[in-house]
Amino acid sequence: MNNTETVKNSLKKRYAREKRFQLYGRMAVWTGFIFLAILLFDIITKATPAFQATEIFLDIPLDPVTLELQADTQLDEETLRAIDYAGLIKKSLRQAFPEVKKRKDKKLLYKLVSSGAEFKLRDMVINNPQLIGNKPLSLWVLADDDVDTFYKLETVTSRIKEQQIGFIDKLKQDDRIRTSFNTTFFTHSDSREPEQAGIRGALMGSFWTLLVTLLISLPVGIAAAVYLEEFAPQNKFTDFIEININNLAAVPSIVFGLLGLAVFINFFGIPRSAPLIGGLVLSLMTLPTIIISSRAALKSVPPSIKEAALGLGASHMQTVFHHVLPLAMPGILTGAIIGMAQALGETAPLLMIGMVAFIVDVPGGFLDSATVLPVQIYLWSDSPERAFTALTAATILVLLGFLAVMNAIAIYLRKHFERRW
Amino acid sequence: MNASALIFIIIGLSLISYFSGRHRASVSAKSQTLIALPKHYGYMTAIWSGLPALLLIILWAMFKPAYLHEQIIQSLPASVILQAQDQLDLYVNSINLAIENGEPVEDPIMQKAMESYQVADSNSKWILTTLVFVIGLSGIIFSLTGALTKVQARVKVEKVIRIFLMLCSAVAIVTTIGIVLSVLFEALRFFEAVSFFDFVFGTTWSPQTAIRVDQVGSSGSFGAIPLFVGTILISLIALIIAVPIGLLSAIYLSEYASAKFRAIAKPALEVLAGIPTVVYGFFAALTVAPFIRDVGQSIGLTVASESALAAGIVMGVMIIPFVSSLSDDVINAVPQAMRDGSLGLGATQSETIKQVIIPAALPGIVGGVLLAASRAIGETMIVVMAAGLSAKLTANPLEAVTTVTVQIVTLLTGDQEFDSPKTLAAFALGLMLFVTTLVLNVFALHIVRKYREQYE
Numbered sequence: 001m002n003n004t005e006t007v008k009n010s011l012k013k014r015y016a017r018e019k020r021f022q023l024y025g026r027m028a029v030w031t032g033f034i035f036l037a038i039l040l041f042d043i044i045t046k047a048t049p050a051f052q053a054t055e056i057f058l059d060i061p062l063d064p065v066t067l068e069l070q071a072d073t074q075l076d077e078e079t080l081r082a083i084d085y086a087g088l089i090k091k092s093l094r095q096a097f098p099e100v101k102k103r104k105d106k107k108l109l110y111k112l113v114s115s116g117a118e119f120k121l122r123d124m125v126i127n128n129p130q131l132i133g134n135k136p137l138s139l140w141v142l143a144d145d146d147v148d149t150f151y152k153l154e155t156v157t158s159r160i161k162e163q164q165i166g167f168i169d170k171l172k173q174d175d176r177i178r179t180s181f182n183t184t185f186f187t188h189s190d191s192r193e194p195e196q197a198g199i200r201g202a203l204m205g206s207f208w209t210l211l212v213t214l215l216i217s218l219p220v221g222i223a224a225a226v227y228l229e230e231f232a233p234q235n236k237f238t239d240f241i242e243i244n245i246n247n248l249a250a251v252p253s254i255v256f257g258l259l260g261l262a263v264f265i266n267f268f269g270i271p272r273s274a275p276l277i278g279g280l281v282l283s284l285m286t287l288p289t290i291i292i293s294s295r296a297a298l299k300s301v302p303p304s305i306k307e308a309a310l311g312l313g314a315s316h317m318q319t320v321f322h323h324v325l326p327l328a329m330p331g332i333l334t335g336a337i338i339g340m341a342q343a344l345g346e347t348a349p350l351l352m353i354g355m356v357a358f359i360v361d362v363p364g365g366f367l368d369s370a371t372v373l374p375v376q377i378y379l380w381s382d383s384p385e386r387a388f389t390a391l392t393a394a395t396i397l398v399l400l401g402f403l404a405v406m407n408a409i410a411i412y413l414r415k416h417f418e419r420r421w
Numbered sequence: 422m423n424a425s426a427l428i429f430i431i432i433g434l435s436l437i438s439y440f441s442g443r444h445r446a447s448v449s450a451k452s453q454t455l456i457a458l459p460k461h462y463g464y465m466t467a468i469w470s471g472l473p474a475l476l477l478i479i480l481w482a483m484f485k486p487a488y489l490h491e492q493i494i495q496s497l498p499a500s501v502i503l504q505a506q507d508q509l510d511l512y513v514n515s516i517n518l519a520i521e522n523g524e525p526v527e528d529p530i531m532q533k534a535m536e537s538y539q540v541a542d543s544n545s546k547w548i549l550t551t552l553v554f555v556i557g558l559s560g561i562i563f564s565l566t567g568a569l570t571k572v573q574a575r576v577k578v579e580k581v582i583r584i585f586l587m588l589c590s591a592v593a594i595v596t597t598i599g600i601v602l603s604v605l606f607e608a609l610r611f612f613e614a615v616s617f618f619d620f621v622f623g624t625t626w627s628p629q630t631a632i633r634v635d636q637v638g639s640s641g642s643f644g645a646i647p648l649f650v651g652t653i654l655i656s657l658i659a660l661i662i663a664v665p666i667g668l669l670s671a672i673y674l675s676e677y678a679s680a681k682f683r684a685i686a687k688p689a690l691e692v693l694a695g696i697p698t699v700v701y702g703f704f705a706a707l708t709v710a711p712f713i714r715d716v717g718q719s720i721g722l723t724v725a726s727e728s729a730l731a732a733g734i735v736m737g738v739m740i741i742p743f744v745s746s747l748s749d750d751v752i753n754a755v756p757q758a759m760r761d762g763s764l765g766l767g768a769t770q771s772e773t774i775k776q777v778i779i780p781a782a783l784p785g786i787v788g789g790v791l792l793a794a795s796r797a798i799g800e801t802m803i804v805v806m807a808a809g810l811s812a813k814l815t816a817n818p819l820e821a822v823t824t825v826t827v828q829i830v831t832l833l834t835g836d837q838e839f840d841s842p843k844t845l846a847a848f849a850l851g852l853m854l855f856v857t858t859l860v861l862n863v864f865a866l867h868i869v870r871k872y873r874e875q876y877e
Contacts (some may be wrong), residue, residue: 007767014769021771025673028666032690032745035738042708043700223589231583232590244593250792250862251855252799254826255600258851261833262603284596291593317579345697348801348826352833374699374802381703381806389707396700403695 043400047393053182053195054143054151056113056171058092059136060121066091067132075129083125085118089141096176097167108163112171116196117141142184143177145194145387152179157386185394189360190376194387197380199395201362205275205355205370206344208363212279213286213343218336220283221290222325225332228291229298230320249288256285257352265353272354273369281349286339293335297328297418330417337410341403347374373399427478427553434557435471442466442564449570457575462564465574468581470560474553481549488545489538493517496537501530604855607848614842615643620849622646626812626823628832628843643846645853647812651729651822655804656797658733658818659740663797664790666737667744672774674745675752687749694742702806705735710807717819725821727809733818736803740793747792751785752778754873784872791865795858801826825850 067083090110100109131137146159171177189201232238260281264270270277301324309319355371363370380392443463493513516534519526526532623644674683710731717724755778763773809821832847
């Protein structure tokens with residue numbers, strides 16, 4: 001057998017191997033896609049219930065006799081505040097279910113309605129005292145989270161009792177229970193009760209933190225990039241800076257949290273949990289990203305432009321700030337947006353500096369205690385209530401939405417403003 | 422006057438200085454040729470009025486607490502100072518608290534200390550305000566003299582800007598030094614309490630230290646071996662997932678795929694890298710871990726609900742794009758001539774890839790894998806949410822293990838004294854983490870750079 005024949009005989013095998021190899025490659029790519037698809041599908045299905053809230057229709061008796069008000073009582077705020085609104089809601093529930101007599105059953109009945117309902121009722125009455133009269137007030141109030149989960153998903157869990165299912169069935173027959181768009185999720189802050197919990201506080205916290213990050217990392221990052229790209233002499237010091245930047249880009253984010261804890265909180269005494277310190281830590285983290293991308297953008301400006309400016313008598317500084325930097329700006333901003341997107345999704349270092357606290361108030365500035373979207377996700381994912389899982393997934397969707405928008409802006413900037421020379 | 426008011430004054434004085442300098446220069450420009458533009462003179466005088474004053478305020482803000490503390494100590498009688506250090510600290514603290522809250526105190530010693538504090542405080546504020554005004558006005562006065570236009574204003578201004586730019590780029594160095602110092606100092610304090618060898622070679626990790634002396638069963642033991650093993654186990658699982666998938670997809674996308682498919686597939690894979698880690702953690706803890714547990718149960722295996730496998734798989738998915746984009750770079754860097762040579766000799770495309778391209782790109786690929794490993798080791802949120810807390814020394818991926826990063830987070834997020842060995846242990850772990858990832862990164866970057874030089 002000569003060589004040609006050996007080759008010819010082996011050909012079939014070799015081609016099969018070729019095909020197989022190509023298939024492996026294709027499979028690898030598709031595995032990546034499938035993982036991505038499963039991840040997104042899983043989160044979207046988990047999140048959908050959170051955008052709906054279950055409400056129960058109540059006729060709340062607001063006649064003066066029930067409220068134990070004398071005819072001549074002034075309806076000032078103090079009087080109105082003192083009314084037992086929880087009792088009114090319980091009474092209206094008893095009226096809706098007159099057949100419920102046992103104490104235990106009554107307790108279960110009261111649990112149908114969210115504990116936040118009384119505050120809603122109180123605010124309504126205080127804002128509009130004319131509601132008090134012989135006509136009962138008809139009102140949709142939020143259902144408790146266990147009822148909510150049961151009603152939306154129609155799965156029976158241990159948290160809902162048989163009697164309660166009976167109540168819900170009756171409400172359904174009377175058309176007294178419905179689902180509507182969950183506005184609470186966007187207008188309220190964190191709460192122990194899932195049906196009253198929202199992301200507004202975390203959203204504002206993220207806003208303030210990112211604002212600090214942007215205000216620090218963008219100017220410092222651009223200045224550093226300009227120096228390294230245009231002015232830095234070739235020496236050991238410059239090399240050292242570059243080595244440091246490259247290494248910082250690969251330092252685990254949690255180490256930046258340790259830095260923030262030891263230096264900013266314990267040494268400089270910046271208050272814990274504040275957007276200021278979160279922003280400081282995140283800007284140190286995003287600086288390498290911004291510096292590296294800004295340098296690439298500055299490098300891509302052709303030398304002919306620089307030479308023309310220098311030739312016309314501009315100083316080096318003028319050349320850079322009047323000509324090179326403006327031309328590199330779209331590229332720099334693209335990098336900055338990508339850096340900000342990273343900062344928006346970052347969680348680990350913020351856990352170290354106390355941004356994990358349970359915070360009910362919406363932060364109004366750099367020094368208020370705050371939490372951010374990813375940390376809110378982390379906090380809620382730990383909660384045992386099933387309704388919090390849906391809220392977590394919904395918050396993830398909001399976060400991913402912001403990231404998608406930011407990246408889309410970056411891509412748009414790159415496509416439309418970045419000039420190819 | 423407080424600091425923010427002073428800063429506004431400085432800004433105001435600089436602005437006046439700027440306009441006065443510019444005006445003066447443009448007036449003299451009518452009679453003589455200037456060496457710089459009028460606005461440069463404005464910038465120069467503004468910097469003169471503002472910058473030293475600003476630096477002064479920053480210096481003052483840094484040294485003020487120590488100075489005022491010294492004033493309080495000096496006002497105290499010897500009987501108080503001669504107390505034990507911690508009692509003295511407590512005493513000074515209560516004085517500080519009283520000053521902060523503006524409460525009247527009974528103790529005459531305290532009253533005296535508060536008085537001397539207030540005198541020192543108001544005196545220093547006066548001195549500071551005067552200095553700010555003197556500096557600011559000196560700039561304005563200078564801008565009015567004839568000497569102004571003899572200075573090379575542009576050169577001076579550009580020098581200041583250049584120094585500013587350099588300082589900004591030195592932030593990177595300061596950050597690194599800050600990380601090293603903060604982690605190192607706390608770690609050294611930890612090693613005073615717990616010996617270094619017990620930490621690195623100990624096999625039991627239970628950081629609960631006794632709060633009371635007579636407490637039983639919580640002596641606190643800080644053997645970090647279980648944490649290292651757990652970290653390595655989860656990272657290995659992640660690499661087993663990510664390296665083949667990432668490498669094969671990089672090969673497919675750069676060697677086989679059509680330009681059109683590549684243009685869609687590459688960014689789509691990179692979406693995986695853009696998803697925040699907390700989202701992966703949620704996915705791992707609530708979907709993958711229960712799924713693996715159920716599958717394991719159905720085939721008769723006992724799988725922990727927080728198994729290392731779940732965290733590892735999800736972490737692997739996260740670093741797929743990392744491996745694939747790094748491998749893509751090195752595969753593209755292999756010269757076309759080597760491909761052509763191999764194909765010309767009759768090798769099939771897969772043979773060319775396996776026998777020519779991969780060996781040629783191997784150093785770069787190894788570098789990429791090392792970078793991916795360093796990322797897996799330092800990854801926090803996935804393991805915090807999906808891996809366990811119990812430090813078990815095991816290599817079984819179906820059991821719950823804990824990692825270095827998980828322990829750092831748990832040690833530091835509870836309410837804890839800052840000086841207890843428990844919190845200091847977190848910094849020792851942080852030091853280990855930092856050193857390990859640093860070595861991996863430096864080594865990997867070195868390999869990648871060397872490899873690049875080979876083909877340039």
